[in-house]
Amino acid sequence: MSFADLLAPETSTAITLAVYALAGAIGLMGMLARRIAWRRAACALSGAAFVCQTLILALGAHGAHPGGLTLGAYLQMLAWFILLCGLALWVRFRQEAPLIFAALLGLILFLMSTPWLELAMPLPASLKAPFFALHIGALFLSLGLLTLAFAAGALFLFLERRIKSKQRMRGIWQDMPALAILDRINAFCALTAFPLYTVGIVTGLFWARPVFGSAFTGDPKEVVSILAWLLLAVLFHNRLANGWKGRKPARLAVFIFLLSLFSLVVVNAFMETHHAFVRG
Known part of the structure; x- marks a missing residue:
């Protein structure tokens, strides 16, 4: 070979x-x-x-x-x-x-x-070169971070519930990271994902104007993505400014990931959107 x-x-x-x-x-x-x-x-x-x-x-x-x-x-x-x-x-x-x-x-x-x-x-010719590197690259990297923030947040909520209900930790659960570590992982992923997601959103809106005639067209992908960005901004701000820890940021990280997954799967595949080219 x-x-x-x-x-x-x-x-x-x-x-x-x-x-x-x-x-x-x-x-x-x-x-x-x-x-x-x-x-x-x-x-x-x-x-x-x-x-x-x-x-x-x-x-x-x-x-x-x-x-x-x-x-x-x-x-x-x-x-x-x-x-x-x-x-x-x-x-x-x-x-x-x-x-x-x-x-x-x-x-x-x-x-x-x-x-x-x-x-x-x-891809359409207008969506190649720098667009692909900045828009797709930044969003994929932020999605990777949000995926692990989701995992850390979901595991935090599950383990916290077991601890509060005084259930014994046996087997695999004994080797899970401590709640404090899970919270730190969640914080790291959220704080790193927000600026990357912002780059992805801004470049998408910037290139949308010459391609579609307007920076914001009301496309379902744009609406869901901006909603996820706003929620991520809330998480980012409260982590930094208000010292959020524990259950609240874990729940919000889980919800943001699920919203992003909805955008990636349902909007791309089943709704009328400018991103319909991903259906092949």
Whole structure:
């Protein structure tokens, strides 16, 4: 098999998918069996999966498709951004759980991407180059952070409820990060996601004027995205100015992520929107 064959979307996806699967499986078994060595091995494999996928993106394997980027390529890029955020949290907080969660989610996105590697989604010429780097890149990175903020917030709420109801922590729950660590992870993700999300929103509105005739057209994608941005601004402000901690920011982070997921899946796929090109 030649090097060019290895870079083909199908082959490179299979290789990266295998590493993702190993990372996810070993990480999950390590959590269930409470084996720290397995969890650390899963983190190392997650790093290897990130390197494999980075090589795919850097060498432009997906860009070789004659019709442009495919739906599968978009899903794989989202997996890359989520894994990047998981690695950042692992380096900063030395917690395996967020990275293992990111690897498992990346595995799911890769599995979803496989049937769609040939479904080309050519962008309009006006939405290429700097637009793609600033708008899509900033939004995908902020979505990766919001995904992990959601995970930390949801786990915080679940564990806090168990503690308050005096339920015993057994098995896997004993190895979960402490509530204070989960709150710090939530805060880090929210405070980092807001400026990135702002860049994504501003560049989208900036390029919308020459393309659609107005910066704001009332498109469902724009409405939901701006609503999510406003809620994220509330979370950002209260974290910094009012010292929000605990349950309130956790609940708001969960809601913002669900709203973003609604925008990404329901609006893009089922509503009349300028972003209908993602349907192929």
